[in-house]
Amino acid sequence: MTVKGKFYGIGVGPGSPDLLTLKAADLLRRVPVIFVPVKASGESSSAMKIIAPFLDLLDGQEIQELVFPMTRSFLDLKEGWKLAAEDVLTVLDEGKDAAFITLGDSVLYSTYAYLLDALLELEPDLAVETIPGITSFSAAAALFNRALACGRESLAVVPATRGVEFLKNVLGSFENVVLLKVAPVLDDVLDILKELDRLDEAVFISRCGMPGQVMLDNLALPGEIPRDYFSLILVGKVER
Known part of the structure; x- marks a missing residue:
């Protein structure tokens, strides 16, 4: 039986790569899959620009987009979080660790909180570690x-x-x-x-x-x- 991967929620700080924490930088160098939140597929990501200096894509590290709908409809938002959670679980079920990056702090007004709720609703025993960031x-x-x-x-x-x-x-x-x-x-x-x-x-x-x-x-x-x-x-x- 394949052991599920661990999920990391990483706050990447306000904008400058040199404000990334040492722990965040270390994880980003070695986690196999990094999920990046975007409003639309192919859109530029501020969070991605922050972490770019710390990645090792040549070693097979994979970047995947998670599209979150820009809407005030709670039902549409909840469906978006659920679909994103399912994409993350597909990777974790393969035994790969994965990280989700978010601007600022991971636990303050962050999309990560909604994604984590959706993940734990689908997989209550999921291994999770949350890494704070500078607000x-x-x-x-x-x-x-x-x-x-x-x-x-x-x-x-x-x-x-x-x-x-x-x-x-x-x-x-x-x-x-x-x-x-x-x-x-x-x-x-x-x-x-x-x-x-x-x-x-x-x-x-x-x-x-x-x-x-x-x-x-x-x-x-x-x-x-x-x-x-x-x-x-x-x-x-x-x-x-």
């Missing part, structure tokens, strides 16, 4: 040389797309806030920050660690702000 907001805070939180301060990490009232409550309750996915609601976010008098506490970054990175350290100043998908805002008093 985009940790990397961003480091680039700005500012702490995310100190001492007894609170920190909230939220998607900016949750709605105006939700954001007002969070920004009114927490000393430090990370706002993710800000691009589609940037105008609303800036209006809220101005209303709460927190605009001068906010910094913006897009494409952190990737080509085309943009950093803005004072959103109170007028100027063009990129509306790139990979954008976030850090809010918090710098003076300690």
Whole structure:
């Protein structure tokens, strides 16, 4: 009887290959099959670009795409996760280890979490190891040389797309806030920050660690702000 392969979920960090963890780099050099999430077959993958320097394709290492549908339909999403899980299990059933790569951290707002649920639903006893990655907001805070939180301060990490009232409550309750996915609601976010008098506490970054990175350290100043998908805002008093 063939022993099933082990499944690895690997967070590859925010964008720069040198922010990949040593453990992730080691696994990526030796795992036989690597699954890469894409929106459509043949599409370019940011995660793939990050790990490219660590691969050994000449030694027979295999890259497989997993297409995840871009839809708000939960039923369609669930079906996509199930189909992806079946593709992964086909490889694992051959006795091969396999890894799934995801931007940032594997356990924070990651497609990996949904894929893992689908896998364990089909194969509850599957051998799994999850490898964390550096988050985009940790990397961003480091680039700005500012702490995310100190001492007894609170920190909230939220998607900016949750709605105006939700954001007002969070920004009114927490000393430090990370706002993710800000691009589609940037105008609303800036209006809220101005209303709460927190605009001068906010910094913006897009494409952190990737080509085309943009950093803005004072959103109170007028100027063009990129509306790139990979954008976030850090809010918090710098003076300690």
